[in-house]
Each structure stands twice: as structure tokens, then as C-alpha cells.
Amino acid sequence: MADDLEDLFAGLRADTMPRIRPPGVDRVRRTVRRRRTATAAFAGVLLLALSGTVALLGFPSRPRVPAADSLPQTELDRLTGVADRAVTAGNPGPAVFSRRGPVTGFVSATEQIYLGEIDLQIACAGAGSVTLLVRGTPGSESGSTERVEVARLTAQCTAEPLPAEATFVLGRFVDITVELVDVDSARGRAGFAYRATSDTGRPAARTETNDPGGVVPQDLPPGSGWGGGGEVSGRRLDSGWTPLNGDFRLAVACAGTGTLRVTLRQARSAADPEGTVAATRTYAVACQYPPKRQDLVVGKIRNRPVNLTLTYGSASPAPGEAAFQFLPR
Amino acid sequence: MHDDPPTFDEVYAGHFGDLTVQLYAYFGDHQEAQDVVQEAFCRAYGRWKTVSRYDDPVAWIRRVAWNLAVSRWRRTRTALNFLRRQRRDEARLDGPGPDRVALVAALATLPAAQRRAMVLRYLADLSIAEIAEREGVAEGTVKSWLHRARAALATQLGADTMEVRRG
Known part of the structure; x- marks a missing residue:
């Protein structure tokens, strides 16, 4: 039987080898590079969070220029306050990420992920409608860098806005992007606010240390x-x-x-x-x-x-x- | 210590296939075997300056691949399911000849230590002393594992062969 086994294992090796398709050393290098980049990106996200804090303290990163036919800035600020109160009333816990402002165009922010169930609400005060798109960046395990849609919320802009709401879990992503899209109908005519809470409130960056x-x-x-x-x-x-x-x-x-x-x-x-x-x-x-x-x-x-x-x-x-x-x- | 350590590309080209065959024989899942070997090479590449200077860098990669195969971090598939699944899935392998299916299926019925010893002996070409050192057991224990495994395989493969003849 020993000789038979030698033959059987040799046959197994000979039969299996041609079916093996090594992904290649370039793939190894890309994977390792991506992981290192993801680790470095975590530091970048922290910097972004810090710069966001500075912006909230009164140092906007760019001037807001309303459209030519837009409402006066004071009215846009009032509408923004209405939208902000609407999302805060419906989701009063500490925000893990949030943003507010007049609807002036496309807005995009990268946010780190949080543990637990995320409750996201967006409200829009004024006229028109806006859509909030949340997409996650997959980890290297997935073999893909294409962002995955997590939530898409459309808010109708009214004088007494009702928040649109979604809940989701973010554990499988490296980070997320939160984008305000489809804003044309509300540009210069509304204020928006979105905020997300987590039932744990704990950030959960996907790094090797986690x-x-x-x-x-x-x-x-x-x-x-x-x-x-x-x-x-x-x-x-x-x-x-x-x-x-x-x-x-x-x-x-x-x-x-x-x-x-x-x-x-x-x-x-x-x-x-x-x-x-x-x-x-x-x-x-x-x-x-x-x-x-x-x-x-x-x-x-x-x-x-x-x-x-x-x-x-x-x-x-x-x-x-x-x-x-x-x-x- | 190597005076002139091998390059990563050399080791990858020379051993990816063999390591994948070994993992496949042990776990019974071709794609999974290929994935964990690739992941082991990724981990080796990240610390190649150190690994390349080991006496046997391939042994390090093999150890990591085997550990990954049972400890592997997966969100949708766990290594625990993997261990269970490999006892059921051999029959669904696409393409291989009946002898190979029978061998992999028979290996899957062996206790883990015996299966590991067989794969290391017959596919990794390790000596009994090397297997004993790797497993942290006496050489006599390895001999015993191999003896029992051969006996079990003889019974299993004999039964399978008879079944094929009847078909």
C-alpha cells in the first residue's frame, strides 16, 4: 500500500498543479501596498476629523457662494437651522458624524466607520429635494476597491421638514463617503442637515490592529x-x-x-x-x-x-x- | 542563516503550487487552499527581510498558510465551517479524476494529526524527524500516526475502488 500511496499522492500533485492559477507576485505587492495605505488612511481620517472640528468652530474651509437666484443668506441660514433642529429632534444622541448648511451644490465627506447600529437622518428645509448617498470602501479582503452603496436617502425640502432615516451597520468597510447629490432642485432654495448616531458611539477603523x-x-x-x-x-x-x-x-x-x-x-x-x-x-x-x-x-x-x-x-x-x-x- | 537569501519572487514561483496542493489535500477545498497560500505569501512579503533570512523561509510560509487555513479571518466563511465543510464537499469537486477525489475524500476522514502527517510526509516530503519537530511530538508518535493513517486509507480506498467497479 505504501507504494500505491506514493503513486496516489504523486498523481494528486500532478493532477492538481495544472489547475492552480497563482494570482502572482504583483497581486501580492498590490495587496500589501493597499493594506499599508489603509493603515495610513486611518491617520488621514483622524486629520480630516480634526479639520472638521476646526470648521465647526468657525473656520470654514471655503466661502459659501449662493447661486444668483438663491434666497438671501440669512434665509438660507434660517432654513439650515430648521433642518438641523428636525434631525436633532428625531435623533438626539451624540453625533458620530454630521453636517449642515445651505444647499449650494454637491457635498462629499469621508467619515470613519463606527461600531454598532448607525442611525442616519437627513432633513431639508425650503424647496426642492436632496439625496444623501452613503457608500462604503471595502477592505482588502474583498479583493475590490469599488465602493458599495450602504444607504440612499431622499429628503423633500419643506417648511416643516420630516427627516428621512436609515439604519445600517458599517463593520465590513474601511471608511465611508457621505455625499449630498441630486441637489439641483434645492440649490439656493433650501438648507440641509444630516447627522448619524451609533448605539455604541465607538469608532472602528479597519486596520490590522483591529x-x-x-x-x-x-x-x-x-x-x-x-x-x-x-x-x-x-x-x-x-x-x-x-x-x-x-x-x-x-x-x-x-x-x-x-x-x-x-x-x-x-x-x-x-x-x-x-x-x-x-x-x-x-x-x-x-x-x-x-x-x-x-x-x-x-x-x-x-x-x-x-x-x-x-x-x-x-x-x-x-x-x-x-x-x-x-x-x- | 542564509548568506544570500532567496528573493520573494523566486520563492513564490517555486513553491506556490506545491503549498497549494498540500493545503488542498489537507482541507479538501482547492480555491480555499489557493486563497490561504496567497495570503500567507502576502504576510511573508510584508516582512520579507526577516523571513528570507530564516533557514527555511518556505517552512515559515507553510506554517502561516496552515494556521491561516484553520484560523483564517473571514467574515462570510469561518474556518470552523471550513473544517466541517471539507468532510462533505469533496464529491462536488469539478474536474478531477476519480482517484484524486477518492484520495482527498479518504484523507478527510482521518483525524487531523494523521491527515497532517500524511500530507507533510507525502506532499511536503518532510522526514519523520521534521514532522515530529513541527508537531512537537516524538518521532514514534509520527510513525504511529502514519501507520494508522496508511491502514485507514488502505481500507477507505479499497472500499471506494470496489464501489467504482460495481458502478
Whole structure:
């Protein structure tokens, strides 16, 4: 059989190799460059946020020039105040991003993403209508840089505006752009305001430091066991039964706002791989942003099948992310 | 230590295919294997000055790829599902010959340590001592794994072969 196996594996290699299409070293370089750029972009976003704060303090970045047939500036300012009160009344929590002003043309802003459920409202006071378009920039994992539409809100501009509203979760994006589009009917005739709140209020930049998979070791020491991870939400993640043999600690990292429950079950023996559970231990791990590695003491496992499940609980509907790895103690 | 470390392009060209075959044999998913090997090379490229000076840079990349395959960060697919899925999906592989399907399917029924040992022995061409060092176990344990795995594969492949003949 040994010779047959040599032949079978050689055949497997020969049969599989022609079907492999390496993406190529250029793709590697692009991916690494994009990730480094994304990390640098986070610093840029912070600068943008700071400059936005300066603008709110009374240093507008450019003068506002109303259209020739537009309403007087004082009236536009009044309408802007009406719109702002409308969105604040409907969404009074602290804003994670917001903007207000007379409708003078296309507006675009890049905002960092936030954890949790985002509640976005836009109101327009005056005449015409405006549309707010929110698009997310995908992370490098997606293999695409094309922005993805997250929300599109059209607000009718009236004397007593009713906000248009959308709720969404932003976890999978690097950042978002918020654009005021389709403004022609309201240009110079209305004021707008939009504001977004998060049920966590916590920024969540997608950098490698926020990836729990990067917090647990990748270059494992001898004697390590298996590992895993993934998105955690109300749905339980289950490893199935997989053998372990050694004296272990369990490195766990969780990105999120809730608590991760790690349940470890051991089967009675190697000969009973999915049978009687001989021991069960449950650990609670606090999730945070950015995730930090926490080592749980597991102890000795003598060649037994082990099952690990991850359950995540949080007040926020946004999912968390977790990773774990059995390491020698 | 290498006096003249290999270039990234050389290592990529020389080992991408072999590493993908090894991962495929272990996890049973061709595309997933290719993805994790590419990701392992990305991580190696980011620290190539260090990795290239290791005694065996390919061993580092292989270790990262294998770890990624079980620890891999994915929002839509988790490594945990991956481990379960590979026990079901071999039959849906598109294109390969029946021998290869049978081998991958039979490998998938082995305990993880035995499967890993078989792949490292027969596809990565590692010696028993190298496998033992990598796994952190005695050489005798590796020999035992390989012995049991061969016996199990013999039974599995024999049964499959008979089934094919009946068909």
C-alpha cells in the first residue's frame, strides 16, 4: 500500500498543479501596498476629523457662494437651522458624524466607520429635494476597491421638514463617503442637515490592529493545537470535534462591544470522538476595540476529541469578531 | 542563516503550487487552499527581510498558510465551517479524476494529526524527524500516526475502488 500511496499522492500533485492559477507576485505587492495605505488612511481620517472640528468652530474651509437666484443668506441660514433642529429632534444622541448648511451644490465627506447600529437622518428645509448617498470602501479582503452603496436617502425640502432615516451597520468597510447629490432642485432654495448616531458611539477603523486574527499568534510554537475564528453574532460558532493532546492554554481575542462565551467540551476518549462529554468548561471573554489577546488556562488534554463553541452577546446588533488558538502552556 | 537569501519572487514561483496542493489535500477545498497560500505569501512579503533570512523561509510560509487555513479571518466563511465543510464537499469537486477525489475524500476522514502527517510526509516530503519537530511530538508518535493513517486509507480506498467497479 505504501507504494500505491506514493503513486496516489504523486498523481494528486500532478493532477492538481495544472489547475492552480497563482494570482502572482504583483497581486501580492498590490495587496500589501493597499493594506499599508489603509493603515495610513486611518491617520488621514483622524486629520480630516480634526479639520472638521476646526470648521465647526468657525473656520470654514471655503466661502459659501449662493447661486444668483438663491434666497438671501440669512434665509438660507434660517432654513439650515430648521433642518438641523428636525434631525436633532428625531435623533438626539451624540453625533458620530454630521453636517449642515445651505444647499449650494454637491457635498462629499469621508467619515470613519463606527461600531454598532448607525442611525442616519437627513432633513431639508425650503424647496426642492436632496439625496444623501452613503457608500462604503471595502477592505482588502474583498479583493475590490469599488465602493458599495450602504444607504440612499431622499429628503423633500419643506417648511416643516420630516427627516428621512436609515439604519445600517458599517463593520465590513474601511471608511465611508457621505455625499449630498441630486441637489439641483434645492440649490439656493433650501438648507440641509444630516447627522448619524451609533448605539455604541465607538469608532472602528479597519486596520490590522483591529483584526483579532492578527492578535493571536500566527507562527506557532511546537506543541500548539488547532485554532479558528470568525464573525460572532447571536449564532453560535462550533468547531466540531477535533483531537488535542498536550498541556494547553487558549489564546483568545475578540473585537466587539459585548462578551464572548467560550465553551470547551472534552469527549471521554479518542475512541469516542463524538460521544459522551467528559468535561465542560466555559470562559467569558470581554470583547474590546482594538482586540487584545487573553490567555485562558486549559490544562492537560490527553489525546481527546475537543469541541469548542463561541457565543457572542452584546447590547449592539453589530456582530463581533473573534479568533482563538490552542498554545502549549 | 542564509548568506544570500532567496528573493520573494523566486520563492513564490517555486513553491506556490506545491503549498497549494498540500493545503488542498489537507482541507479538501482547492480555491480555499489557493486563497490561504496567497495570503500567507502576502504576510511573508510584508516582512520579507526577516523571513528570507530564516533557514527555511518556505517552512515559515507553510506554517502561516496552515494556521491561516484553520484560523483564517473571514467574515462570510469561518474556518470552523471550513473544517466541517471539507468532510462533505469533496464529491462536488469539478474536474478531477476519480482517484484524486477518492484520495482527498479518504484523507478527510482521518483525524487531523494523521491527515497532517500524511500530507507533510507525502506532499511536503518532510522526514519523520521534521514532522515530529513541527508537531512537537516524538518521532514514534509520527510513525504511529502514519501507520494508522496508511491502514485507514488502505481500507477507505479499497472500499471506494470496489464501489467504482460495481458502478
